[in-house]
Amino acid sequence: MAGRYFGQPIRRNEDPALLTGQALFTDDVHLPGMVHVAFLRSDYAHARIRSIDVSRALERPGVIGVYTAEDLGDYWQPGPLLVPPPPVEDIIFHQRTQVPLAKGKVRHVGEPVVMVVAESRYIAEDALEDIFVDYEPLPPVVDIEKALEPDAPLVHEDLGTNLAARVVQRKGDYEAAKAKADVVISRRFYYDHGLAAAMENRGIVAHWDPKMQYMTIWDTTQAPVVIRNGLARMLGLSESQVRVIAPFIGGAFGPKIMMFYPEEVLIPWLSLKLKRPVKWIEDRRENFFATTHERYQVHYAEIALTRDGRILGVKDRFYHDTGAYDPYGLTVPINSQCTLLGPYDIPAYHSEMNVVFTNKTIVTPYRGAGRQHGVFVMERLLDIAAKELGIDRTEIRRRNFIPPDKFPYNNEVIYQDFVPLVYDSGNYEPALELAKKLIDYDRFLKEEQPRLRAEGKHVGLGIVAYVEGTGIGPYEGARVQVETTGKVNVATGVGTQGQSHFTSFAQIVAEQLDVDVRNIRVVTGDTAEFHWGTGTFASRGAVVAGNAIHAAAKKVREKVLQKASEEFGVPPEELELRNGYVYTQDGRSISLADLAVKANPLRGAVKPGTEPGLEATMYFGPERGATASGVHAMIVEVDPELMDVKIRKYVVVHDCGKVINPLVVEGQIHGGVAQGVGNSFYEEIVYNEDGQLLTASFMDYLLPTAMEVPPIEVGHVETPSPWNELGTKGAGEAGAIPTAAAFVQAVEDALADYDLEILEAPLSPNRLFELLKEAKQKKEG
Amino acid sequence: MSELHTVRVTVNGTVYERQVEARMLLSDFIRHELGLTGTHVGCEHGVCGACTVLFDGEPVRSCLMFAVQADGHEIMTVEGLAPEGEMHPLQEAFHEAHALQCGFCTPGFLMTLKPFVETHPNPTDEEIRKAISGNLCRCTGYQHIIEAVKLAIKKIHHSDAA
Ligand code: FES
Ligand code: FES
Numbered sequence: 001m002a003g004r005y006f007g008q009p010i011r012r013n014e015d016p017a018l019l020t021g022q023a024l025f026t027d028d029v030h031l032p033g034m035v036h037v038a039f040l041r042s043d044y045a046h047a048r049i050r051s052i053d054v055s056r057a058l059e060r061p062g063v064i065g066v067y068t069a070e071d072l073g074d075y076w077q078p079g080p081l082l083v084p085p086p087p088v089e090d091i092i093f094h095q096r097t098q099v100p101l102a103k104g105k106v107r108h109v110g111e112p113v114v115m116v117v118a119e120s121r122y123i124a125e126d127a128l129e130d131i132f133v134d135y136e137p138l139p140p141v142v143d144i145e146k147a148l149e150p151d152a153p154l155v156h157e158d159l160g161t162n163l164a165a166r167v168v169q170r171k172g173d174y175e176a177a178k179a180k181a182d183v184v185i186s187r188r189f190y191y192d193h194g195l196a197a198a199m200e201n202r203g204i205v206a207h208w209d210p211k212m213q214y215m216t217i218w219d220t221t222q223a224p225v226v227i228r229n230g231l232a233r234m235l236g237l238s239e240s241q242v243r244v245i246a247p248f249i250g251g252a253f254g255p256k257i258m259m260f261y262p263e264e265v266l267i268p269w270l271s272l273k274l275k276r277p278v279k280w281i282e283d284r285r286e287n288f289f290a291t292t293h294e295r296y297q298v299h300y301a302e303i304a305l306t307r308d309g310r311i312l313g314v315k316d317r318f319y320h321d322t323g324a325y326d327p328y329g330l331t332v333p334i335n336s337q338c339t340l341l342g343p344y345d346i347p348a349y350h351s352e353m354n355v356v357f358t359n360k361t362i363v364t365p366y367r368g369a370g371r372q373h374g375v376f377v378m379e380r381l382l383d384i385a386a387k388e389l390g391i392d393r394t395e396i397r398r399r400n401f402i403p404p405d406k407f408p409y410n411n412e413v414i415y416q417d418f419v420p421l422v423y424d425s426g427n428y429e430p431a432l433e434l435a436k437k438l439i440d441y442d443r444f445l446k447e448e449q450p451r452l453r454a455e456g457k458h459v460g461l462g463i464v465a466y467v468e469g470t471g472i473g474p475y476e477g478a479r480v481q482v483e484t485t486g487k488v489n490v491a492t493g494v495g496t497q498g499q500s501h502f503t504s505f506a507q508i509v510a511e512q513l514d515v516d517v518r519n520i521r522v523v524t525g526d527t528a529e530f531h532w533g534t535g536t537f538a539s540r541g542a543v544v545a546g547n548a549i550h551a552a553a554k555k556v557r558e559k560v561l562q563k564a565s566e567e568f569g570v571p572p573e574e575l576e577l578r579n580g581y582v583y584t585q586d587g588r589s590i591s592l593a594d595l596a597v598k599a600n601p602l603r604g605a606v607k608p609g610t611e612p613g614l615e616a617t618m619y620f621g622p623e624r625g626a627t628a629s630g631v632h633a634m635i636v637e638v639d640p641e642l643m644d645v646k647i648r649k650y651v652v653v654h655d656c657g658k659v660i661n662p663l664v665v666e667g668q669i670h671g672g673v674a675q676g677v678g679n680s681f682y683e684e685i686v687y688n689e690d691g692q693l694l695t696a697s698f699m700d701y702l703l704p705t706a707m708e709v710p711p712i713e714v715g716h717v718e719t720p721s722p723w724n725e726l727g728t729k730g731a732g733e734a735g736a737i738p739t740a741a742a743f744v745q746a747v748e749d750a751l752a753d754y755d756l757e758i759l760e761a762p763l764s765p766n767r768l769f770e771l772l773k774e775a776k777q778k779k780e781g
Numbered sequence: 782m783s784e785l786h787t788v789r790v791t792v793n794g795t796v797y798e799r800q801v802e803a804r805m806l807l808s809d810f811i812r813h814e815l816g817l818t819g820t821h822v823g824c825e826h827g828v829c830g831a832c833t834v835l836f837d838g839e840p841v842r843s844c845l846m847f848a849v850q851a852d853g854h855e856i857m858t859v860e861g862l863a864p865e866g867e868m869h870p871l872q873e874a875f876h877e878a879h880a881l882q883c884g885f886c887t888p889g890f891l892m893t894l895k896p897f898v899e900t901h902p903n904p905t906d907e908e909i910r911k912a913i914s915g916n917l918c919r920c921t922g923y924q925h926i927i928e929a930v931k932l933a934i935k936k937i938h939h940s941d942a943a
Contacts, residue, residue, distance in 0.1 A: 011877060015876040019868060019884070019887060020859065021819015027822070030818075197919060199829060199883070199885040199918070250886075251919050284824040498920050667921060667925060671922045674919075697824075705923075707914045
């Protein structure tokens with residue numbers, strides 16, 4: 001089904017610059033006269049600011065300026081609400097967005113309080129030591145359930161509550177379903193998803209050129225167009241006076257979205273004020289405190305089933321930690337609420353979401369964006385049900401899969417794109433079968449596991465399914481142009497942070513124009529090249545931008561053939577586009593380069609109603625997302641002395657519709673799984689009761705290395721999305737979503753003789769030790 | 782902190798002389814004084830390996846050294862791996878195996894691996910994993926990096942087989 005370019009494992013256009021150290025990252029921008037910023041951040045989770053004394057900092061040689069909230073005047077404003085609450089009946093939503101510098105009170109450790117600008121970063125950091133802030137510590141809000149007790153301290157006093165939002169969504173009648181059930185299982189679940197920890201920290205360079213009256217900003221953002229429009233408005237400039245460039249970005253995974261982070265808002269302001277280029281680069285410690293997290297939820301979930309394992313309904317009440325502010329609205333908890341339903345045909349659902357303010361770093365999407373939490377709850381409920389009913393765990397899933405003839409399938413709950421969650425297409429059973437085959441399910445359980453157990457080894461298998469709503473609107477656009485050199489230029493508004501857009505987007509164009517991928521130059525994330533679009537998030541690049549590029553390339557193809565048809569006096573249907581040339585059936589030909597020259601004449605007239613050039617701009621706005629799906633399976637071995645868990649085998653079967661570049665998709669899956677492995681056993685955000693972050697370095701927050709990430713075997717199922725012409729679905733997040741659910745199942749299986757029931761993730765050797773001790777005590781006592 | 786020291790260092794075959802404060806990190810020196818921004822900084826506390834350069838032929842973390850310690854020594858950064866317009870077999874292998882995504886960690890991996898691939902004609906998977914266990918990559922899950930290492934070794938040591 002693959003085309004000459006589309007669907008091929010083509011090597012990446014972006015590699016040579018990256019491999020030779022020539023690619024430009026934000027911190028590589030160096031401008032004459034550039035000054036450097038450092039921020040003094042709160043050491044307290046919750047405190048009133050009595051006074052700030054910056055006088056000694058101002059005296060330090062090399063310091064150019066020191067700014068507190070008061071010094072910002074009218075520019076001091078809470079940031080924008082990036083995603084408004086969804087249109088759900090009786091919704092409660094309290095908007096409290098982050099401020100550029102804390103005023104009156106600090107609400108989390110790491111919140112910026114004072115900004116110092118100096119001739120060098122070293123001096124700016126020295127000056128932070130000179131500043132004295134007099135704080136009056138307040139009791140912090142740390143635990144999300146205690147936060148809602150009547151006498152809890154308040155993150156935002158004026159609200160009178162720490163409840164940021166409550167959303168109840170329903171499908172069918174859960175109570176009626178429960179009344180008919182043979183079994184009802186209810187449990188409390190705890191799921192903590194960590195932080196993105198992209199290898200590159202955030203950074204921003206702003207350069208106001210007073211003579212040109214032009215602001216250029218290099219920003220590690222996933223959404224340069226949104227940032228440009230917002231900053232222009234804030235700074236009182238015209239949008240055409242501001243250019244935001246998202247250059248090469250060292251990974252993003254969510255938190256580099258259009259946050260209007262305090263630093264993002266302040267650095268351009270400072271450049272405008274000082275009339276000098278200004279740079280701020282986050283260090284790793286700051287990244288832990290000041291770049292958004294994802295963190296934990298607590299679910300009280302219940303599932304009602306028939307004796308033969310059919311789901312009649314699911315009920316869930318959950319608590320979500322949003323941190324000190326909620327600028328990204330409800331995207332993360334809505335994803336949890338919706339994705340919990342998974343690939344299953346669930347007639348009744350009742351879900352109550354409670355979003356809670358705490359004195360911690362802001363929570364916004366990080367790869368998976370709340371979907372992990374929902375998948376974990378559902379998959380664990382099914383595991384427990386399977387055990388209780390004596391049904392094989394893959395069989396209970398198979399019985400409840402939405403059958404292929406039931407698509408499009410309406411879940412009736414409102415998703416993060418504000419329309420009811422309807423799955424476009426899917427075929428889940430073949431994916432499960434393939435995963436079982438690749439992990440050798442039957443043989444492992446019947447032969448391997450008993451044999452290894454007899455040898456005293458603790459080995460177990462985990463296998464889970466999931467769906468992922470991807471590629472949501474509102475829209476993206478693209479411009480495709482054949483240049484007079486015959487090379488093709490493609491521009492789109494989405495940013496790129498390692499997703500290989502320079503290649504996969506070129507492949508889409510190549511398929512239409514039959515030009516070597518290396519001769520197609522893709523520009524992403526530069527508002528001077530393309531200034532419409534929303535950004536790279538929700539696994540939407542290949543779907544939304546991809547289809548816009550496809551549409552533009554098709555239009556250009558039409559123009560090419562039209563122009564050639566005029567040249568040769570032959571109808572377009574009789575022409576063939578091949579290797580950068582248009583051929584007639586009788587062997588005449590003309591190159592794209594020559595056609596581009598002819599399409600932009602220097603004399604004569606362009607016909608009325610036509611446009612010069614071989615260029616087209618098109619947009620794609622999907623009414624609904626495309627639902628990707630898959631199954632993950634793994635085999636683990638647990639060392640019951642050291643509580644170490646080794647993943648012996650890992651299998652992913654995924655369905656992301658039509659694949660543009662299989663090599664790239666495989667890379668995305670590997671990377672996703674690696675993050676999932678981290679989320680299962682290594683990475684954990686730990687706050688103590690004072691709201692202090694205890695894991696703010698790579699020595700404490702453990703990213704998996706090559707020693708921990710297992711080899712991953714990938715199998716493919718392809719169910720194209722009927723809702724976009726390319727048939728693509730997003731692939732960016734899937735790898736990271738179900739890993740912990742599979743991991744916990746496998747660990748439980750490996751420790752079957754202890755009769756463990758694990759209702760939380762992540763695990764760690766320590767935690768596993770505690771759980772085993774509890775289980776032993778229960779058994780004995 | 783303003784006392785300046787002279788640092789004379791050879792980087793990628795070129796001799797540089799600069800006056801720097803004793804506290805200036807070698808990574809900052811390479812990036813901001815010499816403008817060789819291919820060396821990246823991911824943590825500045827010695828864990829991620831992004832800042833790895835060759836110091837007299839040995840991989841070191843440039844964020845854990847001061848520029849003054851490099852006085853009189855020889856450094857190679859990613860920019861020095863191959864002449865302009867060309868690629869070292871290791872770079873070629875990374876390209877062919879899709880061993881990089883965002884590419885931020887890549888210079889650190891390349892500099893860690895250069896001596897390894899040159900001195901290990903037949904490593905096991907486990908040895909390769911160990912060799913890169915001090916470098917963090919958040920994008921690739923390492924699998925394609927491991928494949929790239931094998932490919933590079935094939936190119937370097939078994940070129941007739943490649
Ligand atoms: S920047 Fe040097 S090890 Fe991370
Ligand atoms: S490729 Fe992005 S961190 Fe390694």
